[in-house]
Amino acid sequence: MTYSPVFYRASGSGEKDALLALLRENPAIKVYDELHGQLKELIKSRHPTRVLSAEETEAAIAAHLAGRPEEDYGVWVYYPWSERLVHLLDEEEFIAMRTSRNIYKIKVEERDLLIRKKIGVIGLSVGQTIALTLAMERIGGELRLADFDDLELSNMNRIRTSVHNLGVPKVISAAREIAELDPFIKVKCYTDGATEENLQDFLTGGGQLDLLVEECDSLNVKILSRIRAKALRMPVVMEMNDRGMLDIERYDLEPDYPMMHGLIPDIDMETLSNLTTEQKVPILGPMVGGEAMSSRMKYSLTQIGKTITAWPQLASSVMLGGGMVADTCRRILLDELKVSGRFYVDFEQLIK
Template identity: 55%
Template sequence: MLLGYNVGTEYYKGYKPSFYRLQDKGESGKLKELLSQTPAIQIYDTIESQLSELAKINNPQKQLTSNEVTDFINEYRNGAPLDECGVWVYYPWSQKLVHLLDEEDFIQVRTSRNNYKIKPEELQILRKKKIGIIGLSVGQSIALTIATERVCNELHLADFDTVELANMNRLSNCNVYNLGASKAIITAQKIAELDPYLIVTCFSEGITESNIDAFLGEGSTQLDILVEECDSIDVKILSRIKAREKKIPVVMDTNDRGMLDVERFDLEPERPIFHGNLKEDIDLTRLKDLTNKEKLPMLDAMVNLSALSERMKYSLSEMGKSINTWPQLASSVMLGGAMVTDTCRRILLSETTSSGRYYIDFSELIK
């Protein structure tokens, strides 16, 4: 090991940034202490540029002069130094300290170019919503697209797995120094670096019978949508049964032929899972011991193997021979991120009420 030192996974356990508002003397003192104890800290301060953006967004009907922007910033400061405007956000995993607008102004500026594709009143509805994502290989693209578009205010992320080199054919937001790190933690860190005000909770042990209720939540903490993207058949079944009990809709992307599955258990609480294609009297404890060949009939019920692309069918025939798992392409995963995000937004805004299975197959659409 180079220099006998290995950062390892300890470096990646944290995913929540720290906030320091310098107008509070206690927090100001804590930040000074952090700076004195962290000589390698990197500081990024573009608060004046962010305030300039805020000024222009709040005055869309006129082209502000530089003097008018300065007047806006001075009025915003109200006599306080620029250092005390907004909030300083510290990311301990990268030792970066960033000066940002505080929450309301930050969200206004960051989402300003969503208007009116997402109306201001719709943004306020979405700010009360919670989405859970199980499986963060395919799910990472979905989580980051949801966060970027700010389709919700809170995310639950679940995956027991760590980043491997072979995963990086489709994890576009992972770097080689993320190898060995929790997929859930890495995804949460990326979201915090995009928008530190989004509330993220990680279940880095994955989903089990003992924590599924905590993941889905109860009452005011309950998820509004479950996005299921895991490989484990037992978790696929368990999560749907539990989501149906709690009347939570389930959305799934299979990243082959652009297949998207929607199960509106919120509107149809008696709806059979997987559209009735799978028998529900299954011993979940036995599923973990099944071979890939024994799992195929269940996979057929879940995704309709006959409707898979020819290349995916061939890939399945090669599992255990020339490959050890099914392939996934980055382009398909990115498409899934877009499809699931758009569908979740429309479900949350009551723009769509249907259950079903849908395809956006590029090979059919673009001959």
């Protein structure tokens, strides 16, 4: 399933003809051309000390276009999955305008550094909100997403998507949302999830990740991903969706740091793979902070397989986790945060 947009630069050799042919051959395509408004915003951003009149703004736009037809300026972006064609400023101006309201909370030089970073997200339930928040804040110019599940109706209690995406792989749905938000962010999808066979490619293919966000349910992948990340001296961030628990492991700064703070037992992957789900529970419990879980989460876990079928998650916790992880990733990548450990943003304790 496609998740990458197609770019047409009408000023480029042959691309305008290709764009016109696309429109002729696909009359159902919906065209969205709000470039003039983007140009107004661009001109406004370049004159922060005074308000230009309408006439001054139009004159400045004409000077900026330098005789080029507006329809040939910028880039036309085609989204095949929705048959939409959108006229946008091209990459440099687009990024400048889309991030303009981040300045100076994120400085221009910091934004430009973050654009060069690669981030991987394993698990696209909590991870979907994390990936979208990273994209919105433009933390990372390349995102790699791994999950093997398709979207189900019960996922929509915490995954922000549309009902027409039911049955679509979670990674594809997330990648399409990112492309519709910012088509210039590179996204690579692993629809088989993170596996022993593809994990090395996920972490290093096309350049090593600068940071790994691990949000999967599989105990095997939790451990294996850390074994590989530690060998590569790669930081790992995880959010547990209960009591605002955030987990940071800085293998980049401390190569000998114990995996998940020493909570992973000394067990080889072959033995682990042969354990039953029941046998894995005592191993998983300490790793996910079982003793510190909220009372409601502890009770919920006793009901799995009895009155409920899966680990419960709430949208409010997922949204909090997306913000916490994105903020943490930004500060790690900007070398502002250097700690490993577990941290809690527990609303029930903070607000009462």
